[in-house]
Amino acid sequence: MGKRNVLLALGLAVVGFLLAGLINVISDQRITPRASQAGSIAKTPRRIAVVTPSICEIVFYLGYGDQVVAVSDFCTYPPETRTRENVGGWINPNRERILTLHPDIIMTQGKHEIIANLCREQEIDFFTLEIETLPDIRAAMLAVGERLGANERTAEAVRDWDAALTRIRERVENYSRPSVFLTFSRQPGRLSGLMTPGAGAFLSDIIDLAGGRNVFSDAKGNWPTISKEALVMRGTEVILELSPEELTEEQRAALRADWNKLPSLPAVKTDRIYYLTGDYLLLPGPRVTQTAEAFARVLHPEAFRE
Amino acid sequence: MNSRIIPYLLLSLAVLLIAPWIGTEHIGLDHLLSYLGGDGNPGGSVLIGQRIPRVLLGFLAGGTLALVGASFQVLFRNPLVEPYTLGVTGGAALGAYLAIAFPALSVPVGPLSSMQFMAMVGAGATLGIIYFFARQQQGLSTHTLLLAGVTLGIVCGGAIMLLTYISDPHKLLQINRWLMGGIDVVGYKELATILPFLLPGLGLLLANAPELNHIALGEEMATGHGVDVNRVQTAVFVGGGLATAMVVSLVGPIGFVGLIVPHAVRRMSGFDQRLVLPASFLLGGAALTAADCVARSLFMWLWHSTTELPVGIITALVGGPLFIRLLLSRKFMT
Numbered sequence: 316m317g318k319r320n321v322l323l324a325l326g327l328a329v330v331g332f333l334l335a336g337l338i339n340v341i342s343d344q345r346i347t348p349r350a351s352q353a354g355s356i357a358k359t360p361r362r363i364a365v366v367t368p369s370i371c372e373i374v375f376y377l378g379y380g381d382q383v384v385a386v387s388d389f390c391t392y393p394p395e396t397r398t399r400e401n402v403g404g405w406i407n408p409n410r411e412r413i414l415t416l417h418p419d420i421i422m423t424q425g426k427h428e429i430i431a432n433l434c435r436e437q438e439i440d441f442f443t444l445e446i447e448t449l450p451d452i453r454a455a456m457l458a459v460g461e462r463l464g465a466n467e468r469t470a471e472a473v474r475d476w477d478a479a480l481t482r483i484r485e486r487v488e489n490y491s492r493p494s495v496f497l498t499f500s501r502q503p504g505r506l507s508g509l510m511t512p513g514a515g516a517f518l519s520d521i522i523d524l525a526g527g528r529n530v531f532s533d534a535k536g537n538w539p540t541i542s543k544e545a546l547v548m549r550g551t552e553v554i555l556e557l558s559p560e561e562l563t564e565e566q567r568a569a570l571r572a573d574w575n576k577l578p579s580l581p582a583v584k585t586d587r588i589y590y591l592t593g594d595y596l597l598l599p600g601p602r603v604t605q606t607a608e609a610f611a612r613v614l615h616p617e618a619f620r621e
Numbered sequence: 622m623n624s625r626i627i628p629y630l631l632l633s634l635a636v637l638l639i640a641p642w643i644g645t646e647h648i649g650l651d652h653l654l655s656y657l658g659g660d661g662n663p664g665g666s667v668l669i670g671q672r673i674p675r676v677l678l679g680f681l682a683g684g685t686l687a688l689v690g691a692s693f694q695v696l697f698r699n700p701l702v703e704p705y706t707l708g709v710t711g712g713a714a715l716g717a718y719l720a721i722a723f724p725a726l727s728v729p730v731g732p733l734s735s736m737q738f739m740a741m742v743g744a745g746a747t748l749g750i751i752y753f754f755a756r757q758q759q760g761l762s763t764h765t766l767l768l769a770g771v772t773l774g775i776v777c778g779g780a781i782m783l784l785t786y787i788s789d790p791h792k793l794l795q796i797n798r799w800l801m802g803g804i805d806v807v808g809y810k811e812l813a814t815i816l817p818f819l820l821p822g823l824g825l826l827l828a829n830a831p832e833l834n835h836i837a838l839g840e841e842m843a844t845g846h847g848v849d850v851n852r853v854q855t856a857v858f859v860g861g862g863l864a865t866a867m868v869v870s871l872v873g874p875i876g877f878v879g880l881i882v883p884h885a886v887r888r889m890s891g892f893d894q895r896l897v898l899p900a901s902f903l904l905g906g907a908a909l910t911a912a913d914c915v916a917r918s919l920f921m922w923l924w925h926s927t928t929e930l931p932v933g934i935i936t937a938l939v940g941g942p943l944f945i946r947l948l949l950s951r952k953f954m955t
Contacts, residue, residue: 316859317852323828324821324860331817338813339732388928403928406798407805411646411667428734429805436670436808540786 359464360440364418365390366405366430369446372600373459374422376476378468385416392594392602422459446599447537449520453477456601472601479604480524487526487615495527495614496551496582499558499597503569506543506576513539517599518606525610526618527553543577552581553614554588557596589613625896629903636907637680641672643914645921645929648672670808678812679804679913679932680906682868683878685823687905689861690879691886691898692826695833696857697763703879704865707751707770709744710874711777713866716743717873718796722784732810736799737870744866747773752858766858802873802933804913815867822867823902825860829853830894837894875933877940878905878912884947912936 316324364385365371371390374383380395385402400416403409405423410433413421420440423430427443434441442462446455453473460469497518498509512518513534522529530551531541556570567590574583582588591609595602612619642648648664656665689704696702704710720739730738751773755766785793806812832853835843840850882905886897912935919935920926 316855317849320825320828320852320856323824327821327824328817331820334820335813335816338809338816342809342813401926401928403926406795407803407929407931409645409929410805411644411671414667414671415646415663417663428736432732432734536787 360418360420360462362416362418363420363422363463364402364413364416365422366402366408366427367422367424368392368598369452369600370422370424370442370455370459371396372598372602373456374463376601377456377460377463377472378466379459379463382463384418385413420462447515447517449517449524449603452517452599452601452603476601476604480607483604483607483611484524484526487611487618490526490615490618492526492528493552493587493614494530494550495522495553495555496530496546497522497555497557499556501556501570503566503573506573508540509543509546510538510540513537517603518597521603521607521610522555525607525614527610527614547577547579550579550581552585552587554580554582555610555613556588556590558590558592559594559597561592562590623896625890626899626903629900629907633680633903633907636910637676640676640679640910640914641668644672644917671806674806674809674812675804675913676910677809678806678871679910681812681819682804682872682875682906683882683909683912684902684906685819685864685868686875686879686909687882687886687901688823688826688898689865690905691883691894691901692829692833692857692861694883695837695894696854696861697767698837698839699767700884701880702767703876704861705774705869705874705876705879706767707862707865708747708772708774708777709770709862709865710869711774711781712747713740713744713869714796714800714874715777715780716740716746716870717799718781718784719743721795721799722788732808732814733870737811740873741866741870743777744869747777748862748866752862755858763854798931799873800933801931802875802936803916803931804872804875804909805917805929806871811871815871818863819867822860822862822864825856826864827898827902829856829860830898833857833894833898837892873931873933875909875936877936877944878909881940881944881947882908884944888947909936912939915939 361382362384363374363379363382365374365383366387368389368391371383371386372392374380375393375395380393383396383399386396386399387402387405387408389405390396400412402412402416406429408430413433414437418439420442421430421434422442424443425445431441431443433439442459444455444458446452453476456469456473456476460466460473496511498511501509511531511534512529513536514532515537519529519532530546530549531539534541554574562570570590571588574580574588577583591613593605593609596606596609646664646667648668652662652664653668656662656669686704690702693702693704693706694700716739717736720735733741751766751769754769755762781796785796832843832848835846835848836850836853843850883897883901886900886904890896890900909932913932916930916932916935919930920928
């Protein structure tokens with residue numbers, strides 16, 4: 316590389332280190348705008364920013380909707396969210412807008428270093444948790460309730476929710492349990508890249524609760540992509556296809572026609588292929604009670620005959 | 622360097638002065654003044670804590686990419702080379718993706734997020750591997766470097782596809798977002814962290830500009846002029862690779878700045894690398910900073926929405942057509 320180049324590089328590296336150190340020292344001292352307002356972090360959050368739909372629905376379901384000041388693009392339920400300030404996407408929220416809304420807590424789901432860093436820099440409370448299974452959803456409701464001050468409504472809301480799920484379970488538990496293959500967001504025309512909930516996904520728990528048996532409940536990963544061969548070998552009595560968006564008649568017919576390529580599947584023989592649509596179906600939040608009921612109704616129509 | 626650099630300096634200065642005032646939140650001088658007066662004005666804190674670091678990082682990143690692109694195009698004597706041709710981005714993306722996919726690797730290091738840190742590790746590892754292979758032959762073969770870089774990029778791409786295929790859907794969203802590039806930072810610490818490696822990288826490129834003038838004429842010619850070709854090639858490769866690795870780890874892959882800005886500069890100012898290299902840095906910085914202004918305010922101007930676009934989308938959508946226009950113009954030559 317040459318002596319001159321090595322010396323130059325080393326010299327600049329030293330300059331860079333010194334500069335970096337200087338910037339760190341200065342920003343620690345000067346650019347912590349909220350540090351001056353000592354004690355500004357309230358024990359119980361009053362201004363909530365929430366960026367993931369699951370947590371957003373939980374916050375509203377537990378009765379803290381009035382305190383929500385900011386939501387993301389994906390928080391579309393309940394309808395009141397439309398009246399809240401929008402702070403952009405979930406992965407890349409608009410941090411300028413978030414700060415001007417002065418939240419005292421930012422709530423998200425999973426690992427979110429961008430927001431975690433923002434909260435650390437600005438001394439805002441940071442709340443996150445993982446929601447994968449059905450018990451996770453219940454735990455999340457309790458955790459959110461506790462963090463936001465555990466009011467009367469929280470305990471009552473969780474009791475109502477438990478009761479709704481129990482009613483569905485009791486209604487179908489005496490019927491035989493059909494095997495169920497669940498898939499979602501599939502492009503019509505191809506039976507490839509079939510995604511299904513594995514053991515660790517809440518939809519697997521819900522199939523179970525609604526009186527079915529997930530044929531891939533032993534699959535590794537929460538949302539594995541499975542092969543058509545494995546599906547044919549295992550057979551399935553019911554196929555559930557979920558779509559967050561509404562499907563037109565033509566789309567349904569096209570999706571349905573694809574399955575005729577696998578005529579040996581019991582579900583294809585008996586025509587037990589169902590299409591469910593709704594924005595709540597793939598969301599691990601309070602509205603899984605609706606998902607569970609929708610599943611139970613197609614798996615056990617006889618149980619819902621009045 | 623001579624007075625012909627002055628227009629580039631003025632343009633950069635103008636962009637740097639205007640850019641901090643553009644964004645989704647309207648911030649005026651009064652916000653800044655009352656913040657500096659000590660009342661904790663949120664507009665002022667957004668300006669100081671977010672806008673200015675973002676503008677600085679954008680300028681530094683755009684300038685670095687354009688400078689590395691300009692040097693590499695001469696070093697490899699190939700007009701299509703850009704900083705990412707060496708596979709550094711592939712390595713960085715693989716590193717970032719490993720940080721997303723495996724919680725054991727998601728440990729933030731200092732002010733860097735785990736994605737940024739792992740991207741740095743991945744980019745550094747790729748550079749090391751390419752350099753090692755190129756060294757096997759006597760001297761540093763630019764041909765080998767180029768081919769090894771492209772191949773490593775493809776290998777990393779394959780590894781990413783494998784990881785994406787077996788990952789949770791919500792992780793796909795994160796890597797997808799990373800691959801679009803973005804310069805939204807908070808505070809100055811991330812910027813500070815890359816300086817110890819970025820500055821030597823930039824310095825090595827600028828210091829070797831006179832020798833690159835000779836190399837542009839061909840390696841034999843340069844040797845005839847008394848230039849130690851191998852030494853210059855090594856310095857430019859190491860410097861450019863290091864600088865790219867640092868920038869990519871912070872902002873992700875941002876396309877086209879490193880490719881088109883050097884061509885634009887050469888068209889406007891000729892082929893003297895002593896002018897082309899610093900001018901590329903200034904124009905690249907100004908271009909990316911301006912593109913980021915658009916990226917962060919476009920939805921605001923159009924629909925009053927606070928959604929920000931990743932800057933990579935703007936540079937590719939605007940830079941692509943510009944580059945084609947440049948290719949088709951009669952005066953184009955390299």
